[in-house]
Amino acid sequence: MNNRTTPYSDREIINRWAIAEIGPGISRILSEKGLMHPDATKCIGFFYVDHEEGITFRIHSLCRTEPGRPPEIIANFENHGEGLILPSEEVGTYTLLSNDEANSLSLLEEQRWLIYHEPERLRAVRNRADLDRFRAPMYFDDVSVILVSKDRELLPEGVWVRLEEQSDDGTSFQGILLNEPYSDFGVHEGDMVTVRFVEDEEGRFLVAEVGS
Numbered sequence: 001m002n003n004r005t006t007p008y009s010d011r012e013i014i015n016r017w018a019i020a021e022i023g024p025g026i027s028r029i030l031s032e033k034g035l036m037h038p039d040a041t042k043c044i045g046f047f048y049v050d051h052e053e054g055i056t057f058r059i060h061s062l063c064r065t066e067p068g069r070p071p072e073i074i075a076n077f078e079n080h081g082e083g084l085i086l087p088s089e090e091v092g093t094y095t096l097l098s099n100d101e102a103n104s105l106s107l108l109e110e111q112r113w114l115i116y117h118e119p120e121r122l123r124a125v126r127n128r129a130d131l132d133r134f135r136a137p138m139y140f141d142d143v144s145v146i147l148v149s150k151d152r153e154l155l156p157e158g159v160w161v162r163l164e165e166q167s168d169d170g171t172s173f174q175g176i177l178l179n180e181p182y183s184d185f186g187v188h189e190g191d192m193v194t195v196r197f198v199e200d201e202e203g204r205f206l207v208a209e210v211g212s
Contacts, residue, residue: 008096016097017101020043020094023093044071049122054140145160173195185211
């Protein structure tokens with residue numbers, strides 16, 4: 001296993017298997033479902049991006065670990081742990097598994113449930129590493145954007161936008177405005193806006209120009 005423990009970057013953990021300590025958050029989920037096991041010392045789960053809820057951990061199985069030995073699976077949950085999910089920030093201490101380690105534990109079988117959470121249009125946006133510095137911590141699809149009016153004398157305003165897809169040529173993005181602007185830009189929370197990169201002497205920014 002990777003010898004580092006948390007924190008990893010958001011990009012490092014998405015779509016990765018991990019072995020996690022059964023801390024308060026995981027213990028709560030398992031206890032609510034009556035799935036605690038006296039012989040389990042840790043659990044194995046998968047980090048993925050939920051479009052609305054952010055980076056999420058899905059508990060797949062319970063295991064026992066001993067120094068110098070591979071994890072021993074004690075219980076696999078039905079439907080790959082459907083319903084056994086919690087936000088990434090509640091997971092506590094965990095260690096990522098390499099693909100070889102996950103394969104040795106028979107974890108890399110087809111995960112049809114993941115298709116719902118990562119359609120092709122979102123996969124293309126999530127693969128854009130140039131967006132990473134604008135992403136909200138733990139909410140991988142949400143980016144900070146500067147709202148600019150084309151036809152009103154308003155100061156630019158920082159807002160959050162949940163990206164939905166990128167253009168065919170990859171030069172712009174469509175996304176939903178997540179907060180109501182303080183000034184009257186003519187757009188409101190929940191509206192779709194177009195976002196582009198703009199570069200000037202002060203740096204590179206994500207900008208949404210609105211108005212006629």
